[in-house]
Amino acid sequence: MATAAVDRVEMSEAEWEARQELAACYRVFAMLGWSEMIYNHITLKIPGEDGAFLINPFGLHFSEVTASSLVKIDIDGNKLDDSPYPVNRAGFVQHALFHRHLPDAHCIMHTHTTAGMAVSSLEGGLRATNFYACNFAGQIAYHDFEGVTVRDEEGARLLEHLGNKRVMLLKNHGILVMGKTLPEAFIKHWSLQRACEIQIATMSMGTPIEVTPDVVAVHQRDLHMAQVPGGAGAADFAAMVRLVDKIDTGWRA
Template sequence: MTIEQLQFPSVKHLVSDEEWQLRVDLAAMYRMVAMFGWDDLIFTHITAKIPGTEHFLINPYGVMFEEVTASSLVKVNLHGEKVMESEYDIIPAGFLIHSTVHAARPDAHFVMHVHSINGVAVSAQKEGLRPLSQQSMYVLGSLGYHDYEGIALKEAERGTLARDLGSNQYLMLRNHGLLTTGRSAADAFLAMHKFESACMIQVRAQAGGGTLVAIPDWILDDAPNQIAAGRRGRGPEVIWAPMMRRVARHFPGFDE
């Protein structure tokens, strides 16, 4: 049996330059998730808000993350209704989460949600994320927790989800997974990389069986100052160009 590769007609001529760049960045994020093994087949999402509109881009249901392209992304409104022609649908449960976050947080231009194995493992632990690594130090100062309410299909969950996220950049969905927000693709991606890394380190440290050493409170209290000093005026954007080159080497064609 011959399996043909998916082909998506280009929409570059149908959208603004700004939207096209947004599509390229978002498609790259999907490929990055596949590259790091954070994807749950086709069942999680990353969304981006199109500036100046109430329209959003999300992955087409039935397409693997390493197959997502800039042209394949589905444009929808806050109700999950398509506002641009596409043969693909979207997953209602996924968009309930993302539309809630976008509506509650105008600063969340990108919303990233994964069911990574390490993230789900830590989300099932009563203590949640512990201060066991430098990576965790970045996360703990802006982390909320959302209790599991079943598959995200109930409108009533919007209120508790928005409340539990609050003004945080990171949200641990109990028994479910991880979520990050960002003003840019780089911001949301780098946050997720730190979040998942902190969870992976915690699970491996616990599996080692030895006595764990936590980061002292006085260091955690000063973490915002340390993080700001470490950046020296250079935010997450410094990693974006190198990551785009890496994605292009592993999964070329995302920018089509």
Template sequence: MATQLEREFKCSEAEWTARLELAACYRIFDMLGWSESIYNHISVRVPDEEGAFLLNPYGLLWSEVTASNLVKIDIDGNKLDGSTFPVNKAGFTQHSYFHRHLDWAHAIVHTHTPDTMAVCCTEEGLTPTNFYSCFFEGCIGYHDFEGITVRAEEGERLLRNLGNGRQVLMLRNHGPVVLGRTLPEMFFLYYMLQRACEIQVKTRAAGTPIVVPEEVIAQHQRDRESVALPGGFGKADFEAWVRKLDKVDRSWRD
């Protein structure tokens, strides 16, 4: 049954559910220290609406994002919900291109966390030297730095460098982009990538990294599904963090 706020907001039940999920994601990222002032962006497609997606209101901290203040735009940049907030042009340019051309990309995140950026700034990128990074071996694309992503023509190169079947694009000298078929999938892929980068940076400071053999990496990737919980990749993890978020602050539901 629709809540009073949902009725007042005048959106479909499916859109309100997407808004709640995305607002929670922003707050969880902020709680985990993965936000960057008013910058960076997470987007989600609006269910049952061709070409529409939700993005954070530019100018607000991620700790201020709520279900109702997310901005609904189309892939041409037109606001669809009458929001008075602007959207970050860099966020729109990047996300709209992926949403337009990848029908499976439901949720997309781009961040500037120090550890993920540090790995993006190295020649070799992410290396198979820890438990988490081995999951990503052979599954990451790399895109050379072209400055702030505000020019539409860069989108073609972003898509080409992502490549078929990949869900992570490391923007060199910049930061990662992670795409998911669901928001929980995107969240947990990012969680694993963040961990992989944190450990790689610390390992480099501690000594010489040990590279995992290819046959062990292959087995490691195959065995991932054997420890997965029901409901889809990342679902249980995301729900657990939502429970923790609700104990701290429930204002994201507004």
């Protein structure tokens, strides 16, 4: 499907690089089955432009997003480019809130995956019963479901419940992760998604084995030793982009 695009004239190199990185991420999510019709969002700040960030054009599937079709908006939801696409208020309200108040929230991802929604709808949420779940023990915030996130007044409670954490399960709703970089947010989402998938599979068979707090502490302490140099998630995300390119390189335009 052909998509309308913004003009690259006078666009900074930093913005174009951010557009390509974010477009690649949307395609990776589509490849991994994390899309939800034309809904859900991944947003990314544009380096050097205070308050400006990129969001998906409302109406396109994740698999249709390209670098030039992403919409540039300010923290108040005003479009800063000539994109013909609208922006989904349910995405803007939540993401703009965190981009506005959290300087380290460079990239924000929100999805409605089956596993993420299922675990967020479970009493007790994610439990330390598998390798990936142990990554997040004590690091997940929870926020009660208040309906579709289109009301500004919910923002104060979202921030309060998030606190100093950067991973949240929105109860009865889904996954929300943030990162200082897009690859960091990606690896958080991937790991949390896997944790949820495995918890669902384990609980379907019987009573899960709970990992003890002392072992969780050792696990979290030593995780960095199993990471590839280059920054959190960098090698993982690059590998996924190479797989996407084998399917379609059109996202780069």
